[in-house]
Amino acid sequence: MPPGGSTVRGKGHQPRDVTPGAERGRVVRLFAMTRPAQPPKPDRKVTTLRLQEMKVAKEKISALTAYDFLTARLLDQSGIDVILVGDSASMVFAGNDTTVPMKMDEMVYHVRVVTRAVKRALVVADMPFMSYRKSPDEALGNAARLMQDGMAEAVKVEGGRSIAPTVERIVDAGIPVMGHVGLQPQSIHTYGTYKTRGMDELEAEKIIDSARAFEAAGAFAVVVEKVPMDLARRITEMLKIPTIGIGAGLNCDGQILVTPDMLGMNTQFHPRFVRKYAKLSEEMVKAFSHYHQDVKGRKFPTEAESY
Ligand code: KIV
Numbered sequence: 001m002p003p004g005g006s007t008v009r010g011k012g013h014q015p016r017d018v019t020p021g022a023e024r025g026r027v028v029r030l031f032a033m034t035r036p037a038q039p040p041k042p043d044r045k046v047t048t049l050r051l052q053e054m055k056v057a058k059e060k061i062s063a064l065t066a067y068d069f070l071t072a073r074l075l076d077q078s079g080i081d082v083i084l085v086g087d088s089a090s091m092v093f094a095g096n097d098t099t100v101p102m103k104m105d106e107m108v109y110h111v112r113v114v115t116r117a118v119k120r121a122l123v124v125a126d127m128p129f130m131s132y133r134k135s136p137d138e139a140l141g142n143a144a145r146l147m148q149d150g151m152a153e154a155v156k157v158e159g160g161r162s163i164a165p166t167v168e169r170i171v172d173a174g175i176p177v178m179g180h181v182g183l184q185p186q187s188i189h190t191y192g193t194y195k196t197r198g199m200d201e202l203e204a205e206k207i208i209d210s211a212r213a214f215e216a217a218g219a220f221a222v223v224v225e226k227v228p229m230d231l232a233r234r235i236t237e238m239l240k241i242p243t244i245g246i247g248a249g250l251n252c253d254g255q256i257l258v259t260p261d262m263l264g265m266n267t268q269f270h271p272r273f274v275r276k277y278a279k280l281s282e283e284m285v286k287a288f289s290h291y292h293q294d295v296k297g298r299k300f301p302t303e304a305e306s307y
Contacts (some may be wrong), residue, residue, distance in 0.1 A: 020190040044083045048154060048176045048220040053254070054081070055242040061221075061254025063244055064262070067093045067110045068238050072117035080121055082244070084156065084256060087126040087186070089168045092260045099185045102128040104142055111150030125152035126177050129186045132157050136169040143170045144179075157222065158184035160210025162219040171218035179214030181235075183246065184227035194286060196247070211235045211243075223256065224248040226273070247273035247290040 011027060029253040044050070054061050063082035064071040067089040076085050090102040090112055108204055111125040132139035139157075146152045154176035167177050183197045190195075198204040207227060214222050221242045226233045229249020234250050236243040244250030257274060264276040264285070295302035 051242050063254055063256035064259045066114045067111045069117045072114040076118045076121050080283045083121045084124045085114050087128050088258045098188050100129045104128055104131050108150045111146055111152050115151035123152050123157050125150055126156045132166055136166040139166045140169050140173055143175045154178055156180055158186050161213040164213045167217035177219045179219040179222040181210040182224045196226050198231045204231050215239050215241050
């Protein structure tokens, strides 16, 4: 399938190429040359090439995280462009304090259940802590697992210049890589804090250098996390590949949030950059208590709800 080709994840989750065959490809190319550019169809499969087009067209990229089938299906139905199976699952799904404990097997499982649900969005799988740091060979093996066992369409790695050879190796094998700069949650034990990164010029320059290194190594996009908005703007203007911000202001090419955060499911996490689009924690507690009272009061189930 050509990158950016018009493909849809079909039934049985095999990508369906709707332009098969060299002859047909030639006809399509000739037709495209004589035809004015068409606005993208809303159901057009999102690819890494499509994200690049969105940057050029200054169309914002929407991204959210998913870790389970039902949420992934709803995100896809809502038209979200990129679904990240983030290692934030370690915190918001598994209840750990950091993303560090996430294992490859766990990530493969989450990625597989998400890709089973998604037809249109680009699905990116986070590479867990230490799964891409020991050697480019091991990193490639782990990235391949996320693509073949998880059916991801791209992987994401945190870091900068030092992992550029690893990024090159993965990209060279045909696996699209998304970089992650600024606050890198997998380095929390080095930082000792989740505070904003790049506040001084020295660290800001380092973050810019990391973003440049990702681009030069062949990454197709870079997540920029929790940096001053002016720094994110500089990076966005500097790079040809799209930037996807989280806590990085309004000038990135796209935005991402952790889905349970934006749904208001976590009653203990209220950073400035998370806009709550729902108050699901309140709704869920209300529903659970109501159910509890109904069961205790013998109001559920009724005869009409029985066989
Ligand atoms: O793991 C994750 O959810 C992420 C996002 C915060 C970008 O990396």
